[in-house]
Amino acid sequence: DAGITQSPRHKVTETGTPVTLRCHQTENHRYMYWYRQDPGHGLRLIHYSYGVKDTDKGEVSDGYSVSRSKTEDFLLTLESATSSQTSVYFCAISESLVGDTIYFGEGSWLTVV
Amino acid sequence: TQLLEQSPQFLSIQEGENLTVYCNSSSVFSSLQWYRQEPGEGPVLLVTVVTGGEVKKLKRLTFQFGDARKDSSLHITAAQPGDTGLYLCAQGGSEKLVFGKGTKLTVNP
Numbered sequence: 001d002a003g004i005t006q007s008p009r010h011k012v013t014e015t016g017t018p019v020t021l022r023c024h025q026t027e028n029h030r031y032m033y034w035y036r037q038d039p040g041h042g043l044r045l046i047h048y049s050y051g052v053k054d055t056d057k058g059e060v061s062d063g064y065s066v067s068r069s070k071t072e073d074f075l076l077t078l079e080s081a082t083s084s085q086t087s088v089y090f091c092a093i094s095e096s097l098v099g100d101t102i103y104f105g106e107g108s109w110l111t112v113v
Numbered sequence: 114t115q116l117l118e119q120s121p122q123f124l125s126i127q128e129g130e131n132l133t134v135y136c137n138s139s140s141v142f143s144s145l146q147w148y149r150q151e152p153g154e155g156p157v158l159l160v161t162v163v164t165g166g167e168v169k170k171l172k173r174l175t176f177q178f179g180d181a182r183k184d185s186s187l188h189i190t191a192a193q194p195g196d197t198g199l200y201l202c203a204q205g206g207s208e209k210l211v212f213g214k215g216t217k218l219t220v221n222p
Binding site for chain 1: 146155158161205213
């Protein structure tokens with residue numbers, strides 16, 4: 001298994017509160033991603049990173065921000081959580097961007113009430 | 114953004130049956146990946162296909178890439194309960210990987 005750890009694995013939070021999800025990798029892969037998975041929508045890319053301090057938006061980036069201060073850590077922040085952000089969040093890593101194997105973490109279940 | 118259509122959306126079969134699921138696009142794939150996701154876990158890569166007409170086999174799973182590289186299929190022979198899961202196709206091109214919505218397969222004992 002690829003060395004990817006997501007934390008927390010489960011969280012319930014109230015609307016309007018900030019939430020940060022952490023992804024930690026031990027593979028030294030250059031690329032890191034945050035996806036959300038929802039019924040009827042599949043996996044959708046939120047943000048990705050192609051190096052330390054280098055990030056870019058994905059398909060559903062509104063309401064989310066990310067930071068990567070070290071190769072091994074990629075943080076996803078919901079500045080003010082909304083109920084529409086209730087989802088399962090997956091971190092993923094890859095060595096390259098095009099056609100390479102993407103390894104996924106085990107997911108973080110977030111419920112916003 | 115290229116859209117990937119997967120069909121069927123849901124499939125429930127009995128152990129021992131054969132099945133095929135499909136992944137289609139209106140655009141040409143540069144490469145296509147198939148993933149399987151089990152409940153409560155992240156997706157895991159099964160195979161990558163790159164060349165039109167390519168066929169790859171992984172035990173009882175056969176993956177085919179269409180000649181025009183706009184479609185792909187996954188065929189499972191003699192399905193087992195352990196094959197239960199969500200099967201996702203993903204297109205990799207010049208940008209980030211784009212996923213289809215998946216086929217949820219249930220194999221009943």
